[in-house]
Amino acid sequence: MHSLQRIFGFGLCRLSTTSRVSRQICSLKKMNPSRKPISSSSDYSSFTAQNPFGNESAAEETTQSSGAKIMNEKQFRCEENFPPLSVNIGSSSKGRNFNKWGKRTDSGLELRQEAVNSSEFEGITNAVSLQEEHSLLNRSRTGINSGLQSSHMTVNLSEHEDSVNVPSLQEYEHERIAKIARHSLPRHFGQKKVYPGGVVKKSEGLPVVERFNICLPGFRDIKTREVLRPGMVLLKHYISIREQSGGFYRPGYKDGAKLRLHMMCLGMNWDPQTRKYNKQHPVDNCEPPDIPLGFRLLVQRAIKDAHCLIEKESDMVNPEDILPSISPNICIANFYSIHGRLGLHQDRDESRESLRKGLSIGDSAEFLYGDEREVDQASKVLLESGDVLLFGGESRMVFHGVPSIVPFSAPEPLKSKTGLRHGRLNLTFRQF
Numbered sequence: 108m109h110s111l112q113r114i115f116g117f118g119l120c121r122l123s124t125t126s127r128v129s130r131q132i133c134s135l136k137k138m139n140p141s142r143k144p145i146s147s148s149s150d151y152s153s154f155t156a157q158n159p160f161g162n163e164s165a166a167e168e169t170t171q172s173s174g175a176k177i178m179n180e181k182q183f184r185c186e187e188n189f190p191p192l193s194v195n196i197g198s199s200s201k202g203r204n205f206n207k208w209g210k211r212t213d214s215g216l217e218l219r220q221e222a223v224n225s226s227e228f229e230g231i232t233n234a235v236s237l238q239e240e241h242s243l244l245n246r247s248r249t250g251i252n253s254g255l256q257s258s259h260m261t262v263n264l265s266e267h268e269d270s271v272n273v274p275s276l277q278e279y280e281h282e283r284i285a286k287i288a289r290h291s292l293p294r295h296f297g298q299k300k301v302y303p304g305g306v307v308k309k310s311e312g313l314p315v316v317e318r319f320n321i322c323l324p325g326f327r328d329i330k331t332r333e334v335l336r337p338g339m340v341l342l343k344h345y346i347s348i349r350e351q352s353g354g355f356y357r358p359g360y361k362d363g364a365k366l367r368l369h370m371m372c373l374g375m376n377w378d379p380q381t382r383k384y385n386k387q388h389p390v391d392n393c394e395p396p397d398i399p400l401g402f403r404l405l406v407q408r409a410i411k412d413a414h415c416l417i418e419k420e421s422d423m424v425n426p427e428d429i430l431p432s433i434s435p436n437i438c439i440a441n442f443y444s445i446h447g448r449l450g451l452h453q454d455r456d457e458s459r460e461s462l463r464k465g466l467s468i469g470d471s472a473e474f475l476y477g478d479e480r481e482v483d484q485a486s487k488v489l490l491e492s493g494d495v496l497l498f499g500g501e502s503r504m505v506f507h508g509v510p511s512i513v514p515f516s517a518p519e520p521l522k523s524k525t526g527l528r529h530g531r532l533n534l535t536f537r538q539f
């Protein structure tokens with residue numbers, strides 16, 4: 108956390124700190140769950156009311172989709188170097204059974220443990236069709252089959268049965284009951300034993316109190332956390348649907364044009380198509396993950412440092428009047444390929460007081476800003492990896508944009524430590 112805070116230091120950050128931020132964001136999501144190509148055209152785009160950022164045409168997108176410029180998934184993945192969790196879907200973990208102390212069990216019963224692959228829920232990445240995902244998510248959202256134990260959305264294994272070849276719920280439940288029956292044999296009398304419901308039975312003679320769950324068994328109440336063998340722990344249903352959802356995608360407009368970047372939101376979702384903030388990610392309808400605390404602290408620190416600078420350079424008593432503070436509730440992560448760009452625009456979908464802070468990681472970017480939507484009249488500044496740019500107050504509605512990325516300009520150690528692909532990651536913090 109401490110090193111994260113150092114990132115916001117007006118370009119004084121250490122490389123290791125930027126690595127951590129990009130690693131954090133990369134491990135949150137894949138860089139491109141939609142498997143769509145990153146634009147390779149470098150033309151400057153035109154602006155319309157519908158396309159305030161200036162975008163490429165739908166036709167161009169179609170050509171690219173079928174062309175050779177599509178990057179494969181491995182190229183897009185940043186998290187492959189830093190898998191956040193080992194997850195597993197599509198096959199059951201058949202094989203030997205061990206008790207938690209490492210002894211092989213001879214019961215012959217095979218309890219299949221399935222972890223849910225977070226990537227299955229990240230947009231349209233995987234073979235599971237979007238429709239299936241939506242029905243799964245909707246069922247989980249409405250609470251059907253999900254139990255009443257958590258306010259988070261949870262994944263139901265049974266919903267994957269068709270696609271992952273696991274036993275049906277009935278089979279599973281049958282096996283579970285059979286196992287309980289076997290373990291209830293008198294040879295255990297007098298010994299301390301933990302039952303699947305979490306009940307500890309101490310010794311003969313004491314009243315046996317079995318836990319009663321008003322929810323059907325077979326879901327969240329079956330061994331949600333288990334030591335499989337020494338050094339191997341399974342945390343089932345550990346990541347909520349909410350945490351699994353979202354991901355980078357290429358936003359577009361009603362007319363089919365696309366922005367020349369990939370985007371994902373934290374905290375709230377901002378949809379360039381409707382220009383609205385809402386709770387749901389447009390790809391999978393799930394809520395975006397929260398803004399990590401470390402990011403919030405970075406923002407606070409940057410504001411503080413900016414205020415110190417303003418105080419030093421002006422007679423103003425209260426730097427808040429010049430650059431108001433914010434407590435961000437949205438973080439937009441934009442990933443630009445080396446051909447990415449963003450046309451001149453104003454950030455006008457948030458409150459007027461909202462301040463905009465942007466953090467750059469990876470390749471440098473040319474950044475334009477000015478009072479008019481005129482490239483020729485705009486001023487230009489180079490934003491390098493680790494730089495933070497804040498604007499608010501009088502500059503709140505400044506036109507700004509990224510006309511180009513400086514290819515392969517990212518610090519080498521950053522790339523090798525994070526696996527960040529060529530391009531630039533921008534984190535923009537706003538308060539709605």
Ligand SMILES: O=C(O)CCC(=O)C(=O)O
Nearest residue numbers: 439441454465509533535
């Ligand atoms: O990438 C940048 O620095 C600009 C991003 C931006 O302006 C935005 O997300 O509104």
Ligand SMILES: [Fe+2]
Nearest residue numbers: 452453454507
């Ligand atoms: Fe902007």
